[in-house]
Amino acid sequence: MPAAAVKQNRLSLEKSPYLLQHAGNPVDWYPWGDEAFEKAKAEDKPVFLSIGYSACHWCHVMERESFRNEEAASLLNKSFVPVKVDREERPDVDMVYMNVCQAMTGSGGWPLTVLLTPEKKPFFAGTYLPPRSMYGRTGLVELLENISLLWNTHRKELIEQGEKVAGHMSVSKEKTGSADTGKALENGFLSLEALFDSERGGFSYIPKFPMPHYLLFLLRDHKLYGRTRSLNMVKKSLEYMYRGGIFDHVGGGFSRYSTDEKWLVPHFEKMLYDNALLLKAYAKGFAATGNEMFRHVADKTAAYLIRDMQSPEGGFYSAEDADSEGGEGLFYIWQYDELKEAVNKNELSLLEDRYGLNKKGNFEGGTILNRTETQGFADRADEEVLAKLYLHRKNRVPPFKDTKISAAWNGLAIEAMVNAGMFLNVTEYIICANKAADFVLDKMTDKKGTVSCGTYIDGAAGPAFLADYANMINALAALFIARRDLRYLEQALLLAEKMLLLFEDEHGFYMSARDELFVRPRDEHDGATPSGSSCAVMALVALWQITGVERWRKAADKAIAAMLPGAAESAAEHIHFLSVLMLRTAPHRQIIIAARGDNAEALAAYNTLCKRFEPFTTVIWHDISKETEKFIPHIAHYKKDAPFAGYICENFMCKQPVYSAVELLNMV
DSSP: OOOOOOOOOGGGGOOOHHHHTTTTSSSOOEESSHHHHHHHHHHTOOEEEEEEOTTOHHHHHHHHHTTTOHHHHHHHHHHOEEEEEETTTOHHHHHHHHHHHHHHHSOOOSSEEEEEOTTSOEEEEESOOOSSOBTTBOOHHHHHHHHHHHHHHSHHHHHHHHHHHHHHHHSOOOOOSOOOHHHHHHHHHHHHHHHOOTTTOSSOSSSBOOOHHHHHHHHHHHHHHOOHHHHHHHHHHHHHHHHSTTBOTTTOOBOSEESSTTSOSEEOOEEHHHHHHHHHHHHHHHHHHOOHHHHHHHHHHHHHIIIIIBOTTSOBOOEEOSEETTEETTTTOBOHHHHHHHSOHHHHHHHHHHSOOOSSOSBTTBBOOOOTTOOSOOOHHHHHHHHHHHHHHTTSOOOOEEOOEEHHHHHHHHHHHHHHHHHTTOHHHHHHHHHHHHHHHHHTBOTTSOBOOSEEETTEEEOOOHHHHHHHHHHHHHHHHHHOOHHHHHHHHHHHHHHHHHHEETTEEOSSSSOOSSSOOOOOSOSSSOOHHHHHHHHHHHHHHHHOOHHHHHHHHHHHHHHHHHHHHOSGGGHHHHHHHHHHHSOOEEEEEEEOTTOHHHHHHHHHHHTSOOTTEEEEEEETTSOGGGTOGGGGGSOOSSSEEEEEEETTEEOOOBOOHHHHHHHO
């Protein structure tokens, strides 16, 4: 007899892959929205809030063990209103209640479990819950039974707890007063130096997270102050991350983080934002050092993003799961006997000598390929064997891919692909960035500069947040520099106007455009990704450096003044903001090339300048046949009566022009 069809709950009407993974649960799930909280008020029930994302291993475990459990589902449906949230669709909800969890328990993580009053005020927070208590961890069934009893017998205390937590979280956290800019930047360097693993790179031990924006700060620090220590931290980190198993030597790209100190055993999920930021770090690392290993890693990461993460329409997908066929990492792990059949003896020997292959394995009886004991990077012989393994691996069941398209994460990926295209001199990467930007502008942004949705899948829209605007502005500004196409600058300026309208206030920026929760969150701490606020300041600084329009400088400086005291107190948590501060306070140089768009000499000089790692220089193409001054007003002062003119300016004060590309390049 065929298996009975699984009854679908209301999440089956959603588009989020994570929510759809729970559509067959016996739990009567609601998506986040007014309907759930109105039901909670009408039926006088607490809300059971569960937050996760599609590539989260322990989210899968809890879904399988706890939310398919009939006893737990019965308790949830009887005494609670269960609400499921995809943190990538609603980062505001996730941030507020993750802060609650960390405040109440001292830690956090996903899946995030929070119990709320019908007014959205939390009175319990935790993470993964097994169906029954075990190993000292409270079980879901016991928790639900206890809370249900307390709701009926000691509700006043629960509500008071919710009010107390909400009151604590609602207290203004804005820092006031002044802070010394130079000291804040120095604290940034010293905090990273203190965290640095001098043996294997990185800024933690177990687990080890890549933290590419730390590396980008250090690259700028080295360029500005000439500190060799900064560059050495970057070089060691980039080298050892590549050599470890966190890098997919077969298919390219990086896993989320390493569970050990050697970068060997990853948590196998692959996130778009990690790979975008790491691509940027490796491309800039190559431009700053000329190290061919960094070019190699950047090329393989870009190839992974284009091949496996870019949709046919152009947008980049969000993530690939850690699990496949019910096991974590099965897609990436190699068995010795399997490889004996897949490759010849010489190739097997190469894998043993260079990639750690052995019969015993290094992870649950299998081998995670790595170069932790091998110097250098893959040569032609390596790549031939790895290409053979890639084809062999394609026969396996692949991890689940979250095809949701995030404007914020696409902004990071577009900017990274542009950087890689310019610094590595690969036009294909810029074309792919172009395609992704056009997708976001066409499907997720209107002509008036409003991001109509922050996440997109099959036409469905999720609300947009500060990072969606900020990251796309930075991406479009980078694309304008690379493509010399004024429409990208025009759209960046429209988005910036709307960003200030929706999110700016006297203390910096709000994360969300609406006041929907018991506290309106701010996104200021740099974690796995740079904060929305620091990216917003970066966008304003970039637009000022391109256009010279004082509006953008004043808005940037206003936000910097508001955010600087907090950054001075906790430098590592604001390291991307400090990177922006460095860009704003260092002497800034502009190089302007004025010529017609078909001038080969001018284009060659422009491309040469764009390939150099000069973070405190903005190179601007002034096509004298177009109305560039419409968007860059100060450009009108530069000559249009010569076939080629080059200008070197510092803080918008320019030297006399030169009329030869060779002479210009010699001067810089």
